[in-house]
Amino acid sequence: MALLEAENITKVFGGLMAVNSVSLTVEKGSIVSVIGPNGAGKTTFFNVLTGIYKPDGGTITFDGESIVGLRPDQITQRGIARTFQNIRLFGNMTALENVMVGMHSRLRSGVWGAIFQTPATRTEEKRARQRARELLAFVGLERRMDELAKNLPYGDQRRLEIARALATQPKLILLDEPTAGMNPQETAEATELIRRLRDELGITVILIEHDMRVVMTISERITVLDYGSKIAEGKPEEIRTNPRVIEAYLGRGAVVEAQMG
Amino acid sequence: MAVAAIPTPIVRRTLRMTLASVFGPLGQVFLFVVGSAVVLSVVTVLIAVLLRGTRTDVDLVQATLVILPQVLIDGLVRGFLFATIALGYTMVYGVLEFINFAHGEIFMVGAFAGAAFGSVLASSGVLSALPVPLYVVVAVLVGMAVSGLLAVSIERVAYRPLRGAPRLVPLISAIGVSLLLQDAVRLIANLSGLGFNARFQTPNFGPPIRLAEIPVSPDRAIPLILDVRALTFIIAAILMLIGLNYLVNATKLGTAIRAVAQDRPTASLMGINVNQIIALTFLIGGALGGAAGVLFGIRVGTVNPYVGFLPGLKAFTAAVLGGIGNIPGAMVGGIVLGFLEAFVASYLSLMTAGAFSGASYADIVAFGILILILIFKPSGLLGEAVSQKV
């Protein structure tokens, strides 16, 4: 059964069709990629899926339930987590606290619990802290948990964002360019981490990525967007040879060249 | 996208284009003036008709109709007051996305500059000899100069160092400036002998103009009068609005201002000195505020250091009502708010048989409108001319 079914998603800004009737089906336990040139509407598509933008048309079904019109926090609570293209950590909070913020919707204690420090609240806090440490260990940041997020090196910030997203206990995680700006070594590590999300934690992954090596090695299916529309979809090898994709990325000349060669 | 909005500079403007870009927005303002006046009048009269039975002592409908022309004039004056101040808020907001909280005080300083000017002239004995139009022009120019320069200095000292800081930081600084100015002016006014309640001395404006006689009963007629000072206010405000529209829509400087408002980094890449343009925006906004202050002083006769606060707040409301960042919007918002206030202030006591004092509740109405607009239509009546950056 498909975990996520987005059908004919459309998002308009002013007169601009940022996303034009895009459909995407994601099977449970798969890793799929959304690729396309800059400005193709990938991030806008993510923003629609996570409720930051309301779609102007289309339906989104997640885990058998429509999530169109829900607030972003409600969608997160239903089990979709995300990271951001331009890392958005809580810079003045520690790595551990960032992860604990991610647990917000999974914790129960409220104002009274906090004020009176009830046993339930204290146990919950203790468990949350423990769980946050485990998540940091999972992404390899256990040694940096007390550092401020803004002081972490770039690659660690990306990993912290993933740990924070994991803290929301997602069924589906949306990663927006998780390897952007990384060197080959870091990219390889990040790719491995993404694979572990699925293999060890059983989380379904949707990826926006520019690095074709990452996309081709890791994804089972790829969706290509250009000017807000879906121009191709398929397995990596199909996408690699698809003339429309090559055209979108490299221009018409490249297609001719590829066909000649 | 942002670049496309800047008109190509090569085209030479024809007179017709200039006139269109100046009077186009003013036409819109005019429509709103007439529209809101008509709508409010009709609604008020309808309410009066509905409530007619509740009062035996007076004929509500007649009472309503008799004061209606006066209320409209009052609304127009209030409206232009808010509009001229609102322009300062909206221009600065358009360029910096920053609420210049001290703008009400810049208006107040303009009023004090006018009062000081009047008292200097009076003590040298030339005031009463001065022809009224000349006096108005010079006094307004004095107010504009003082307030404009003040606004520029404030920007330089208290806002520019904070550019790029989180939104609330310059706002808090602006609140500080606002309070400091109130007390600074109080101190100076006391030192200079103007006093806390400074008299606004002017030449004699002459008796009010009698426009018509409204017959109330066969043997009694109420004159419809127009105060010369109110008339001065309206005329001067209209002239300034025309001037501003010319400046912003039909000159190179105006183009630069609009370019900075659209996209600051790009404008600076195009060779526009952004700091200069921002200072200029403060200068123009401040000058308009100062002019409004002088005209306000002429109309009311005395000013004190706190007169800027409420009009400032209401002018901000007007700017939001019209769509903040939008210049015709500020004028429209000001006029509409002015009319609304005038109607509430004049009719609330009448309609409720004196149970509620209209003048006090007019303030509440203004804030109520602010809240409603922000909740239900944050882009204001005319929408946002500058698109929101995502």
Place this chain on the structure above:
Amino acid sequence: MSKSATLPQAIATQFNRGPLAYAALTLYVLVTSALLLANTRTSLLTDIIFVLFLFGLLLIYRARVVGGYKLALAAALLLGVLPYFGTQNAFYVELAIQAAIFVTLALGLNVVVGFAGLLDLGYVAFFAVGAYLWGVLSTPQIAQIAPGASPVSPSMFYLFLAVGLLVGTIFGILLGFPVLRLRGDYLAIVTLGLGEVIRVLAVNLDRPVNITNGSQGIKDIARPPLPEVLRAILPGLGDAQIYQIFIYLMALLVLGVTVLVVYRLKNSRIGRAWEAIREDDVAAVAMGIPIVRMKLLAFAVGASFAGAMGVLFAAKQQFINPPTFDLLRSIGILAMVILGGMGSIPGAMLGGALVTLLDLQLLPRIAMELSALKRQGIGIPDWFDPAQYQRALFGLLLILMMIFRPAGVLPDERRREELREGEAETSAEVEPAAQSRAASTS
């Protein structure tokens, strides 16, 4: 931590270590207490000593001594020396009461402005609601609203502290709900407008039904009855003196409870959510935090403190009128929070104390000294009264803080510093954060 410490910092660190810290702190506290008790006359000298005495509290907070000792010293100062001094000089206790009330208000506003990042310029509205609640219900004013009704008994005061809390919360939710979706700067202006609306209503709601008694205000507001215990503890004092100490202790108690509550909230799931919203609201909502609800919660918590303090304030002053609750009061409380450091609990306390002292002690003192000069024939104009220049004071404070030290005098050092220290001193097994938190709460 101190890679590039300046000389004063280096000296401070030197003194703030080991047994020397205990000795220096104890000496300071003893000397200032002795000086204070030796100078009971109201004068400029006593003013200075009083400020130095209160500064001791800050030193106690900052010193590196065990929590128990800190607590003992602070208790000795606040519950022993200060009340005793108060029996000799009522003026300074009155000052301390005012400071306690405004520190509590600053702590409440700090939840809204500092924790959640919502600039609320109409905070005093909730204070007014609490004050009018007790003011109307405990005086014959009640008969104006409900003919025949009689005022509630003064002993109901304690219950009304809780009612004030509740009413504050309700007003916070009612006023906050429509406006909390707004962007930060709009929210500031709208809250300012709401604050003004409440004040205008206080002036005008004497018609058609006389609820607030208009601009005349409400007088002869009931005070809680004096507990007999205090009379027994403090023999030989007049009722007025005992009563003042009673109010002082009550204000201190409310303040203490408030400090505990805000500390615990800050270090909870809710505090983390507020901080996340302040840092980046888009990321916060993507992490599953319901932003509007959390903002509303901050607003309501802040308002509840103000509501309760309003009840206490009305009982203490016995008279309230609309100008007590004008915009300047809101700005004054904001200045306290900003001076101390937004989001910082010790900062809000320091800011509250400093601004209250400046406002009620320093400015009037300068005014008095000036009038003394005038009597000696030095030309100081009659109209110049520094005590009337609060706006300039608050205004300058806000501008200078924003330009030179936006994080405040005592910035929110946050748990991270404590975390590191805790980690170094304890083994890795235990929870360093929980430990140091416990230490910092005491």
